[in-house]
Amino acid sequence: MPTLLRLRAAALTVTAVLLSAVLAGCGDDGAEDQDLTQQELSWKDCPTPSDAQGGGAAPSPLPDGGEWQCATMKAPLDWDDPKGDTIGLELIRARSSGDEGARIGSLIFNFGGPGGSGVTSLPPSAEAYETLRTRYDLVSFDPRGVGRSAPVICQNDQQLDAYFQQDATPDDAAERTELLDSTKEFNDACEQNSKKMLPHVRTTDTARDLDLMRQVLGDDKLHYFGISYGTELGGVYAHLFPKKVGRAVFDAVVDPTKNGDQGSLAQAKGFQLALDNFAEDCVSKTEECPIGDSAQDVKDRIATLLKDLERRPVPGVFPRELTQTAATDGIVQALYSQELWEYLTQGLQQAYDGDGTILMLLSDSKNGRSENGEYDNSTAAHRAIGCADAKPRYDAAYVERKLPEFRAASALFGDAMAWGMIGCTDWAVAGAADHPEVSAPGSAPILVVGNTGDPATPYEGARKMVDALGKGVGVELTYRGQGHGAYSSKNKCVQDAVNGYLLDGKVPRAGTICT
Template structure:
């Protein structure tokens, strides 16, 4: 799932305020709704935490390939070789025989290149028409924390046609994710227990529990990944991206960033404008947006998507819709049922119970998709739950969202998400006036997903107790001197609402906005021929769509 990861929407505000790390979303606006990784531990925990070497602010430009200390990294030759056996690929009958795997060597700390280094996992799907090859297309699928290696391995059909014909499609796992020194914190049993919990309705009890979870989570991350945590911020990954560009032999970076990957692409353009080739930033995050605004906009985005789904269910799929006959009441009927799972959880075949939070998580996962595909699975999952009394459908998609496989093992994506977004900066607590305005906005525009929210839910900012601080702040990215950039937004995107794409494109010194009219998060892989043609023309010929182009 290509996303800027959002949290379970009903829990977002409690997470934002109380710091429940695994229930929070990313501070820039992306995968599952608004990622504000609030990390609020007791003061004693925060006081004892070490402080990282600060990442330079956007005004301090690294010298990149011109830095003598970095020349060994920029000059490295990737030892591409056959990819090792992959059980997941074998199970899905995916042929990896033409793909190549490798490693990229990068400094852990770019302010000390002669110190410790780490290896980043890579995969390359070589251009199908080598005689027409234009270079490499490097891909980041979002998260933060999603695996670029898995995106290329298991999403190869999305690149079929012009893109794969003309480019080596290259995926990488960013530092702290996947197979690239992943951030590790909790074990599988601990993750299962946390995901199965319904957050308490009582605000004081909820805060006490959240503070304990946050303190335990921070301690676990420090114990297992403390050396890595100061260096997983996006600006360091942008520097890795430039090293990768040079190592694959490209003078300019050709890049497809989706969701959080648009934030990475924007910071790359800011750091290295002279080496920007053709950048597609799809499902855009707005780097200038404050964390609270991002959270609110994402909650509202998912509310609106949920409402549109419910109306479509009643009006167009009555034979398989469990939401009654009234379009006006359908969304509330579903929300009341999901809220009721707190007291009457659903059974599943593997013995786990689906409570309210897990049920809402499954719904959130399916709202990332468009009306032609994932909404069908959402109807079926709700039908099985509401009419059949079984939670297997909702649980399966909640597991997918949470990174849990059918053997009970979790991917490191959620923990990397927290580490990366908190390393990218903390958000201060809103003022009393801002908190009141936020509550009013949610009560008016997202009453189902933000049911019961109060001013007290905004008592703290995000990531305030995360031990590693950087001076990153929300800011407009201009990328003066960069080649033209293509920004893409979808009008029905719940995770990164369309307004963020408008803002990102407007902020750049040289960018064009392409609009996809439709539901779901991200335009790439949506099957929209207009979008596919625009991507192909831009990447192969440098031809941008006309200003104001909309793909229906």
């Protein structure tokens, strides 16, 4: 579902920012004389993240002082030719902290995207999952096409700076042509630089990688924690391997029944709801809201700011300026988590005074740009995986016909969401299906957690996932909260339910509500 917005679970990493290369590719070695399920992983200290993973320092020690370990698993480049060329998939793990006799196995995480590095996403979240580590090795990975796992590469840093500065909501024929040309240039660069990988990054391919990973890690069943897009990946796995599902949790659930334009429209509504909640929260506080006298005034001032920025950008992170598109991206990023609302308030205050620094930092976080101006490969991977998965291809004429519906859903985000649908136009690889297949008769119970205030994966997707998984498989739990995801909110009711299932196999009562 390639839209303007990524379904990211790692939005909180921007807090640290505000407060303060391709190393694996397609191999030529065939698997003709080896059984990849029998390979032994060589676990070592984790290196510093590659450019495609986002750079930075090696992961800090675990809360108990233990060290993270990394390894590379071989997988077929083409699952239709499992004895052919292989690629390396990067894994990270934290060994179980409990007694060996109490260990259940490995708990594999996917934090979403598609396009997010699981190797760099797990360590910052380690403290949140310490309880689960008492009985599991915590494991995450860079899916194929992402980070160190044969990354898809499209444009360079300078080109991406220009790409994210462009007007993503054209108002006339000239701006429309510019957006379409820019999109084609990006997609052509993906084909030129990553042609060999593009046909092999579908979610079904990654689901098969997961099953290989399960076997290589020595588990009879896959124990899994999927967040955001990770719920789609988990659903596809359950469909392909229902008898191999162990204890699985889906949090921040993608609606598997929607095609591309339906998913984009749902996101427009979801982020509008989150903006409404942000505005209401600001004016409901005991102190005066610094960005508006009423909730409607807050939203009206934001709309005026965005219109002004289209005509006259303000200084952002030197030498770049805060454009309308960058400001919209920054607002979107902050709406992923209620913990970021204070930064959105500060960023809007700054922007009203002609300083776009905070909103641009938020925008950079959303787009995978580091403080030193280097981009990870999440944008490229997101495009490649989404376009390989989704069959529909939307042109400018279709978008223009849909604009009234999108604007009715969100005056602020509707245009951006609608124009985001052109990302797969003229993509080099045909899309696989209208929507993912997740029916999983015979699977063990899967705990499906929906958040009523989730902007990126709206709440109704949880019920649709439960229904699509099939009778007796999906067990729905509702969190009445804000932000993208429920477990990360630290709500005790949610965490007790999830921990009880993963650690002790206690399936919550279907329809449980946490507040």
